[in-house]
Amino acid sequence: MVTRRFWWRHAVLVPALFALAAFVCKRSGLDDVLAHSVFDAATQQFWGRESTALELLGHRIAKAAIFTCWFAVFAGALAANWVPRLREQRMLLWATALAMASGPLLVVALKPLNAIHCPWDLKQYGGVADQASGWFVAAHDAGRCFPSGHASGGFSLVALFFAGVVSGERRLQAAGLAFALGAGMAFSVVRVMQGAHFASHNLWAAAIDWATAATVFALFYGRVEPACALSGCGAASAS
Numbered sequence: 402m403v404t405r406r407f408w409w410r411h412a413v414l415v416p417a418l419f420a421l422a423a424f425v426c427k428r429s430g431l432d433d434v435l436a437h438s439v440f441d442a443a444t445q446q447f448w449g450r451e452s453t454a455l456e457l458l459g460h461r462i463a464k465a466a467i468f469t470c471w472f473a474v475f476a477g478a479l480a481a482n483w484v485p486r487l488r489e490q491r492m493l494l495w496a497t498a499l500a501m502a503s504g505p506l507l508v509v510a511l512k513p514l515n516a517i518h519c520p521w522d523l524k525q526y527g528g529v530a531d532q533a534s535g536w537f538v539a540a541h542d543a544g545r546c547f548p549s550g551h552a553s554g555g556f557s558l559v560a561l562f563f564a565g566v567v568s569g570e571r572r573l574q575a576a577g578l579a580f581a582l583g584a585g586m587a588f589s590v591v592r593v594m595q596g597a598h599f600a601s602h603n604l605w606a607a608a609i610d611w612a613t614a615a616t617v618f619a620l621f622y623g624r625v626e627p628a629c630a631l632s633g634c635g636a637a638s639a640s
Contacts, residue, residue, distance in 0.1 A: 403567055408619035411563075416612040423604035432599040436520050439594045445527030447520070447596030459591035460551060467554040467584070474498045492621060493564055500560035500617040504610030508553040511609075513540065517547035521596035551592050552603035555584030556610040563618040585610075 426432050439448045449455045475498040481491035516533035520526045522544070533544065561577030564570075589603035 403622065405623070407566075408615055408623075411615035412612050412619060415615075416608040419604050419608035419611065423601040423608065426599070426601040426604060432601050435593055435600050436526065436596070440520075440526055440596065447526070447594065449591065449594030450521065450596050452595075455591060455595065459588070460595070463584070463588060463591070464551065464554055467557065470558070471498065471501045474501065493568055496567075496618055496621040497560050497564045500563060500614040501557045503613040503617055504557050504606075505550065505553045507609055507613055508548045508550050508606055511548060512545045512550070513543045514538070515547055516542050516544050517602075518544040519546035519597050520599055522546070526596060546598065547602050548605040548609060549589065549592055549598040549602040550606070552585055552589045552598070553606040553610055555586070555588035556581055556607045557614070558584055559611055560614045560618075563614055567618060567622050581610075 426435075436447075440446075441448060449459075474494055477487055478491065478494035478498050481487035481494055487494065514537055516535040516538045518528070518530045518533065520528075522528040522530040524531060530544070533542070535542070558577060559581035562574055562581060563577070565573030565575070565577050585603070585607055589598070589600065589606075592598040592603065593600060
């Protein structure tokens, strides 16, 4: 059985660990250490900023791949009303689609609310902006950078992990966790190399994705035995 403790752990404790890591990166100066390691002071550019291959493969195509994955799940959820093979998985598909979308959408909503800038916008990295950290700022003061949207796309695949948990599919659990962490970290590295984000921006994106995805699945399933996630034990026992 997937217990309340499991959902509490993944909706609160795991995101809290990501948030703590983000806080440490920011307060310890590790954010700047990592940014300086990929910044060329002579040209005042980040190493990956002018890389066409990195932008194409690591940003645009990677983002498109995540969207394609989400759209496939969403299309499956819609089609479940008419396709018999998908009908029993309708709730699982809807939960997965909503869980994948919720984190990135929240990240997008948070960006215009704070004054945190991208590294490439800051004076110390060749930009024109000063360091700022305020929230609920006027539109002209918004940094429109924090948290990291690209990393959020990668970490949103954690929804596949939760789908595996509630359906009792261990392979999907393992694949979902591996893809979420792998894509999230890879996307994070790309954007740090480009000067688009600090490491802490990416860790906050991971915290948001994990918390929202776990919350969505908890709302859909609560205390549901894995074997019941697809077919529904209540209906089976009633008959």
